[in-house]
Amino acid sequence: MRAELAKLSFEPGVAKPDPLLVVDGVTRAFGGLVAVHVEHLEIERGAITALIGPNGAGKSTLFNVVSGFDRADSGSWTFDGAPVTGRSAHRVARRGLVRTFQLTKTLSRLSVLENMLLAANGQRGERLGLALLPPVWLRQEREIKRRADELLDRFRLSRMRDEYAGTLSGGQRKLLEMARALMVRPTMVMLDEPMAGVNPALTQSLLSHITDLRDEGMTVCFVEHDMDVVMGISDWVVCMAEGEVVAEGPPHAVAKNPAVIDAYLGKQHDEPGTEPDHE
Structure with a gap:
């Protein structure tokens, strides 16, 4: 995958060989502040794409817009060739695009298993009429529980299966949120700072899970500030600054x-004749 992407021109908005998510002319403003102004962006299918940039660059806002948790002021975007502009988050998830949050959204007074079960879509037992007919939904419920247990085992959370989600550590909540996202069998996952607040041991576990998802054919896009993480696992990197995509390309x-460099350090950082302020 990296070899194929390395053949592209490293320009903002460059066309990808097989884009899964395509964003066109998307803007989002809060009052007089334009948080996002992305003219064109394509996310390659089956690759790990890192979205980087300084604080306030618009990364999380872009995530919120394309995943249906916020509305754009203008623009459009497609997922897997189908328009999803303006669709609600649950409809976008049904299409196969799910996301996690920097601040985890676990339901603390439900068990770890119950958190997993809630994420499964299309549950027949949720319909009033069918709920009165257990033979209709019991088999599906057993299948959903089986998948939940498989994912909990994969993310090494099986021993916490029946514990309240509120008792998990910050790193374990990150693992739970990632596992829960996979309950809908997505085509693409968007991870908002998955390593934030995670201890080094769990960081390595999360990194391994992310690369495993890519190796299984899933598309991953994640926001991250740790450049060692970005350089280590990304196939492609997109940098945002002041709401715009200013650079794209392979990590190196x-x-x-x-x-x-300008986005992170400021445009004056290397201009000749600029003297540091020693006061």
């Missing part, structure tokens, strides 16, 4: 891109 190319 983006790390040396002047626009990326």
Whole structure:
């Protein structure tokens, strides 16, 4: 995958060989502040794409918009060739695009297993008429529980299966949220700072899970500030600054891109004749 992407021009908005998510002319403003102004962005199918940029660059807002948790002021986007502009979050998830949050959204007074079961979509027993006919939904419920247990085992949360989600550590909640996202069998997962507040041991576990998802054919896009993480697992990196995409490319190319350096350090950082302030 990296070899194929490396053949592209490293320009903002570059067309990808097989894009899964395509964003066109999307803007989102809060009062007089334009948080997002993305002219064109494509996320490659089956790749790990990192979305980087300084605080306030618009990364999480872009996530919120395309995943249906916020509304754009203008623009459109498609997922797997189908328009999903303006669709609600649950409808976007049904299409196969799910996301996690920087601040985990576990239901603390439900068990770990119950958190998992709630994420499964299309449950027949949720319909009033069918709820009165157990033979209609019992088999599906057993299948959903089986999948939930498989995912809990995969993410090493089986021993916490019947514990309240509120008793989990911050890192374990990140694992639970990722596992819960997979209950809907998504085509693409968007992870908002999955490593934030996670201890080093669980960080390595999360990294391994992310690369495993890519290796299984899933598309992953994640926001991250730790450049070691970005450089270590990304196939492609997109840098945002002041709401716009200012650079794209493979990790090694983006790390040396002047626009990326300017975004993090400021445009005056390397201009000749600029003297540091020693006061």
